[in-house]
Structure formats: C-alpha cells, structure tokens
Amino acid sequence: MMISKRSFCLSAAAGAFLLAAGSASAPAQTLRNVTFVQPSPSAINSFPVYVAMGEGYFKDEGINMRVESVNGSGAVIQAMASGQAQFGRPGPGPVLSARARGVDVVFLYNMMVKSSFGIVVKDGDSFKSPTDLKGKVIGVGTADGAEVSFARGVLSSLGMEEKRDYTFLTVGDGGMATAAFTRDDISAYAASTADAAILSHRGIKLRDITPVEFVTFFGNGFAVMQETIDKDPKLVEGFGRAVVRAQEFAVDPANREKVLAHLKAGMPQESEDKAFANALFEQVLAKTMRVDQSKGWGYQNPKDWEAWHVSLVETGSLKQPMPDLEKAYTNAFVEVWNK
Known part of the structure; x- marks a missing residue:
C-alpha cells in the first residue's frame, strides 16, 4: 500500500x-x-x-x-x-x-x-435522539474510520442494528459532507470535532444528539x-x-x-x-x-x-x-x- x-x-x-x-x-x-x-x-x-x-x-x-x-x-x-x-x-x-x-x-x-466524535443532525430537523434515526441514512467520512466504530457503538447501545435500523453512507468530509446534507442524501452525520466545525462554517447549522455517556469515549x-x-x-x-x-x-x-x-x-x-x-x-x-x-x-x-x-x-x-x-x-x- x-x-x-x-x-x-x-x-x-x-x-x-x-x-x-x-x-x-x-x-x-x-x-x-x-x-x-x-x-x-x-x-x-x-x-x-x-x-x-x-x-x-x-x-x-x-x-x-x-x-x-x-x-x-x-x-x-x-x-x-x-x-x-x-x-x-x-x-x-x-x-x-x-x-x-x-x-x-x-x-x-x-x-x-x-470523544472526538458525535452524531449530528441539521438543527432544524426533528431528530432528538439517535433512536429517531431508525430507517435513516447516516453519513460517514470513510468506510473504516474511527467515527464509524463510534457511531455504531452508540446506536447498538440503543438496540439498533446496522442495515436493519439504519444505513451508513460514505460521503467524505468537508464540502462532500455539506453537499450530502444539502441534497438530503443523509439525515445525520458521524462527525469529528473538525467535521462539525467545517460543516457549521459552510452554513450547515448542526445539533449533536449523542447520548452523554458516550462523550467519555476517547x-x-x-x-x-x-x-x-x-x-x-x-x-x-x-x-x-x-x-x-x-x-x-x-x-x-x-x-x-x-x-x-x-x-x-x-x-x-x-x-x-x-x-x-x-x-x-x-x-x-x-x-x-x-x-x-x-x-x-x-x-x-x-x-x-x-x-x-x-x-x-x-x-x-x-x-x-x-x-x-x-x-x-x-x-x-x-x-x-x-x-
């Protein structure tokens, strides 16, 4: 490689x-x-x-x-x-x-x-908890990145299974993630600290719906x-x-x-x-x-x-x-x- x-x-x-x-x-x-x-x-x-x-x-x-x-x-x-x-x-x-x-x-x-990561949604959307994302698509930056493990762990703790209750979609970061939100390709995003800052800077106002017990995940x-x-x-x-x-x-x-x-x-x-x-x-x-x-x-x-x-x-x-x-x-x- x-x-x-x-x-x-x-x-x-x-x-x-x-x-x-x-x-x-x-x-x-x-x-x-x-x-x-x-x-x-x-x-x-x-x-x-x-x-x-x-x-x-x-x-x-x-x-x-x-x-x-x-x-x-x-x-x-x-x-x-x-x-x-x-x-x-x-x-x-x-x-x-x-x-x-x-x-x-x-x-x-x-x-x-x-924790460097969080599950974020557009501020104007109705989602209050990750459980509200059942049946939805969640964007991730890379298919095998640390943010994927983090988001999967959060959702699993709430009884949600990948492919059955939600789907991950690799959309990249920065402008690509912004476009995915704008087109409604995704309902949420597994974001790093930098991802969230960049998305907000590009006009996507976000809200973090990560359960508090996961904030301590380094x-x-x-x-x-x-x-x-x-x-x-x-x-x-x-x-x-x-x-x-x-x-x-x-x-x-x-x-x-x-x-x-x-x-x-x-x-x-x-x-x-x-x-x-x-x-x-x-x-x-x-x-x-x-x-x-x-x-x-x-x-x-x-x-x-x-x-x-x-x-x-x-x-x-x-x-x-x-x-x-x-x-x-x-x-x-x-x-x-x-x-």
Whole structure:
C-alpha cells in the first residue's frame, strides 16, 4: 500500500525550521528521518506533531520528522505495518480491529482524551435522539474510520442494528459532507470535532444528539508497532517527549500566535481563514485536556479501553472478545515523557 499522494507533508517546512534553528559555529547534528502518518490532511487535528516540528522539539530528540496523510485510520495502520511510517494517529476502534486480524499495532499516547466524535443532525430537523434515526441514512467520512466504530457503538447501545435500523453512507468530509446534507442524501452525520466545525462554517447549522455517556469515549491518539517499541524504545521516548513539550506549549494562551503559525505552515489551506482556524483549534485543544490531572499527558485509562472493547464486541466490529486487550495499549512511557 502506497501512502496517498494527497498528503500534505512537511519535509520542506521541517528542513526550513532545522536550518533556521541551526548555528553556524555548532557542528551539524545527525538527525534520523522518521515518518508520522495521519488519517486526514488536517494539521490542527495533529497539532502536537506540527508544533513539535515548528518549535524544534523533534530536532532536540534527534528526529527529522516527516508528515504524510492518508484516508482514514485503517490506512494509517497499514502504513505503519508495512514499514512506511514509524508513528501514526489512528482511532481505538480500528486499532482493536487490526489487532484482531493479527496486526501488532499498539496505542501509545491518548491524545483526544474526550470523544472526538458525535452524531449530528441539521438543527432544524426533528431528530432528538439517535433512536429517531431508525430507517435513516447516516453519513460517514470513510468506510473504516474511527467515527464509524463510534457511531455504531452508540446506536447498538440503543438496540439498533446496522442495515436493519439504519444505513451508513460514505460521503467524505468537508464540502462532500455539506453537499450530502444539502441534497438530503443523509439525515445525520458521524462527525469529528473538525467535521462539525467545517460543516457549521459552510452554513450547515448542526445539533449533536449523542447520548452523554458516550462523550467519555476517547478518540484518535498516537500509535506504533510493537516491533518499534521492542527494538527502538529510545525513539519512542523521544517522540513522546517532543509531543508532550508541544502539548504544554500549545496550552499556554501566550503562545497562540506561534501555534497558529506552525499549523498554517503545515496545512496552509486549513488556515486561510485565521478566525476559523483558531476556533477549530480551540475545539480540538479542549478534547485533549487531561481528565485526571494527576496523570501525565498521554495516559490511557484501562477502564476506557474496556468500554471501547465492550462496545466493539456488542456491535459486531469485533467478532469475539480479545483475550489480551491490555496488549493493545501501553502506559510504559508516560512517566519518562512527562519528567
């Protein structure tokens, strides 16, 4: 599987940052080329990576980071499994599905601590609850994305079965999703934080009808292959340490202009409207804030993983319970990242 040419990689931008940060009198540092792959071209949704590049945090860890974009979490995992990328940002549902197929991918860092997804409808429509969507078509961005697992879990908890009570339709995101709503091809959409912001910005006023108990289902985070953990733990330590520094930098309101500049360098089209980019960043940042302040950035609560696991089994996304759920994620590096 080749990584999508639709990617918005930052090789040139990263090189510029590295040159600017270098000193004429200091010896050149040998940097290791590392690739990070994300499930969409959005820089804002992967903001810690772009901020870490822009601020030189990866360079401090001996890493020359390159970003590639593909279409959905499934493709992210394929890129890592095939050796085309060392790190990625998939969702928990696709990670567990991949592990059930024998792919030894490990969720490394819980970035989107709060749910990145919701089931949204047009504000003027009569739907009040997901149960009102019986017999309706629900739009999704990709056929195997994390938003599909999330929406299926919500609907299953309400006794609804796919194809019997509702249908998923892959309509894409952004303008394509807007058009699907406008044409009434879909009655609802399984939306990420970014999707909802984009749809609203394009004139589709939305209302979230997701049950409150599903808000705590965490979203996409950083993942790696178990082989990388075993053979190159120092690389994993360096990656996570740079990401934590970037998160802390981004949280400080005094750094907002620098953060937005780094994100614009990564994906200029996303930041053409600065006000929208800032608003979207605020929404994404809020999803990353730690629920338990006593835990470090990236910490993963085993109870949250069990909730995802149960939901995926109940919906049929997993054919049977996994006997080794604890191998799907690790907190082994959280302490060293947060020192």
